[in-house]
Amino acid sequence: MLPTLNLTGDVILAEHLSHRFGKIGLGDVVLVRSPRDPNRMVTKRILGLEGDRLTFSADPLVGDNSVSVVIPKGHVWIQGDNLYASTDSRHFGPIPYSLIEGKALLRVWPPEYFGSLR
Amino acid sequence: MRMRVMSFLKQWRGAAKEAFENVSIVAKFLCLLHVTDRYIISSTHVQGPSMLPTLNLTGDVILAEHLSHRFGKIGLGDVVLVRSPRDPNRMVTKRILGLEGDRLTFSADPLVGDNSVSVVIPKGHVWIQGDNLYASTDSRHFGPIPYSLIEGKALLRVWPPEYFGSLR
Numbered sequence: 001m002l003p004t005l006n007l008t009g010d011v012i013l014a015e016h017l018s019h020r021f022g023k024i025g026l027g028d029v030v031l032v033r034s035p036r037d038p039n040r041m042v043t044k045r046i047l048g049l050e051g052d053r054l055t056f057s058a059d060p061l062v063g064d065n066s067v068s069v070v071i072p073k074g075h076v077w078i079q080g081d082n083l084y085a086s087t088d089s090r091h092f093g094p095i096p097y098s099l100i101e102g103k104a105l106l107r108v109w110p111p112e113y114f115g116s117l118r
Numbered sequence: 119m120r121m122r123v124m125s126f127l128k129q130w131r132g133a134a135k136e137a138f139e140n141v142s143i144v145a146k147f148l149c150l151l152h153v154t155d156r157y158i159i160s161s162t163h164v165q166g167p168s169m170l171p172t173l174n175l176t177g178d179v180i181l182a183e184h185l186s187h188r189f190g191k192i193g194l195g196d197v198v199l200v201r202s203p204r205d206p207n208r209m210v211t212k213r214i215l216g217l218e219g220d221r222l223t224f225s226a227d228p229l230v231g232d233n234s235v236s237v238v239i240p241k242g243h244v245w246i247q248g249d250n251l252y253a254s255t256d257s258r259h260f261g262p263i264p265y266s267l268i269e270g271k272a273l274l275r276v277w278p279p280e281y282f283g284s285l286r
Binding site: 075 | 190265266
């Protein structure tokens, strides 16, 4: 999630109310349960909601081949801000909305980066 | 005047203390009930044709436990409560017919023909299917689902009473 979140680790405050009321929107940084490993939580950004058509580059290091998908009902598209070092929906496809567990509010540590995530 | 206010307050102090104790007992009970219902064992009303003949069309009440899936103890053949991947507000009841790494071959449309489709279940996913193949929307339609969507495992049926007991 570089450059939004630091490589060496941040402490963020996340709230667990928005996803229960359906108030997760485009551009939100969310905590989701990984679809590949049920015991792991990952932090990514929502870049697509159900019904959206997304076009992305399958492998940004290799070439310009684009892939176009439509996000099915009940699913969202998550992607890390660091396209070159993120395993996300470009690899495992759109994830069910129910896997979202929280929305990041603000960063509290380290203190020089205190504040909202931009 | 001050003496009367003081004695009035002293009178109500005993009643207030008792009321507070009773309220806290009720609050503790509700907390225990919530934790048990959410994280240990709960009853659910399930209905629909997708699990015939195991579950009735008109609706059953089953007891489901919410511990197994946290310890990874969900296995092949278990009837589980999962959150629908198509609608985050809906829970569905299906049977686990495949675990991660399994290769499954199924008939894409049992009413139409014999065309088989073969899939390998990816890591962290399971394959759910209703017992009633002709009236069930399941992994044959929306693919394998992430294991984390499983919320409980059915233990036994408690209603209607003539069908009381484990699900077979």
